[in-house]
Amino acid sequence: MDAVVLKKRGYSLGDTLGEGSYGKVKAAYCHRLKRKVAIKIIDKKKMSQNVLEKFLPREMQALMQLHHPSIIETYEIFETSSGKVYIVMELGEKGSLFTYLTTQGALEESVARSKFQQLASAIKHCHDLDFAHRDLKCDNILLDNDLNFKLSDFGFSKPLARDENGKTVLSSTFCGSLAYSAPELLEHIPCDPRISDMWSLGIILYAMLFASQPFDSSNVKEMLQVQKQRKIPFLKSKHVSAECKNLISRLLHPDVTQRLCIDDVLKHPWLYASTHLQSSHFLQKSVKKCHAGKI
Incomplete structure (x- = not known):
């Protein structure tokens, strides 16, 4: 049919x-x-x-x-x-990020940085238009032929409402997967769902670097305790820069008032350094070409 x-x-x-x-x-x-x-x-x-x-x-x-x-x-x-x-x-020709990490293993930090920048810019686009995704996870990030990230599955997404004073109306519905869920969702505390998206973003970044989850979701009560103690298990088996660990820690902050918003993420030194390096590298290449008489 x-x-x-x-x-x-x-x-x-x-x-x-x-x-x-x-x-x-x-x-x-x-x-x-x-x-x-x-x-x-x-x-x-x-x-x-x-x-x-x-x-x-x-x-x-x-x-x-x-x-x-x-x-x-x-x-x-x-x-x-x-x-x-x-x-x-x-079509995401290369399947999901979850499948990629399962079969190929963790990403190198430099690769993770450029891919994470793509994802962060997609989330900024959603949040700027007052949309919360509410189901951010590795399964919902698809890869094209060049392994560029493509955010998908807006089945749980929500356009944000505002009250008469222009303040965001808080959401109290639980959506998404346990392993990617922020503490406020697990405790059913009304919240701005964009802030809960940021927690999920931190889990995704951790997964990209370690090909594993930072928290064990098999026991929700225990997971909640570990989340609140801010115990993020950075594995010794892989070197990850201090700036990157700082970004993950600030995304996985149990206090919603302390957690980074998407604009803060895009200004974070770990991502800013990458953008700055790319632009200075481009500038150097342009100067070399200029001296060679190519432009």
Whole structure:
């Protein structure tokens, strides 16, 4: 049935990439765009009323509003009379960051820095437009052919509301995966979900460098205690710079008032040093070319 519907719109359906409780993601070839794409197929009949009325409209809103080089691009969304929604998206050819870290191991710090910068700029784009992702994890970061990071899956995303004074309305819904969840979410304390996103970002950065999780999520009560004690297990087996450890520690701060926001992250010495080095390297190359008479 899906193949027939999609063929009429110029898509040749391929393998299943993933499956959930009310939908699946399939690879396809788009003849119009002349490229491989991913198509998320959602069956509204299998959805609970809550998901149908609350989460699906939010996901659609996010996909239509968020456009950034490090966010999976949405090409087309359409619905059939039988209640199926088709979301045609950019394909992450190299799979997820989770799969990459599982099969290839941890990233070198210099590589992690440039990739993390891509992810941070994508999150800044979301937060600046008053969207919280609320399910940031290695599984939801896809890699293109050049291993560039592409943020995906906005199924739990939420556009932030503001009160009459312009202050962000706090959220009290628990979303996402335990291993990536901030202490305030585990304790059901109302919070700005963008600040909780920042905790998840810290977990992702740790995972990129060590190919493991900083906290054991098998016992939530114990994990919460360790999180609050600020005991981050920086493994001795790998050298990581003091600036990088500082960034992780400040993202994994249990106190929401002390945790870095995305603008602070992008100004952090660990990322700033990388940007500064790149620009000075570019400048040196330009000067050399200039002396060689090439520009």
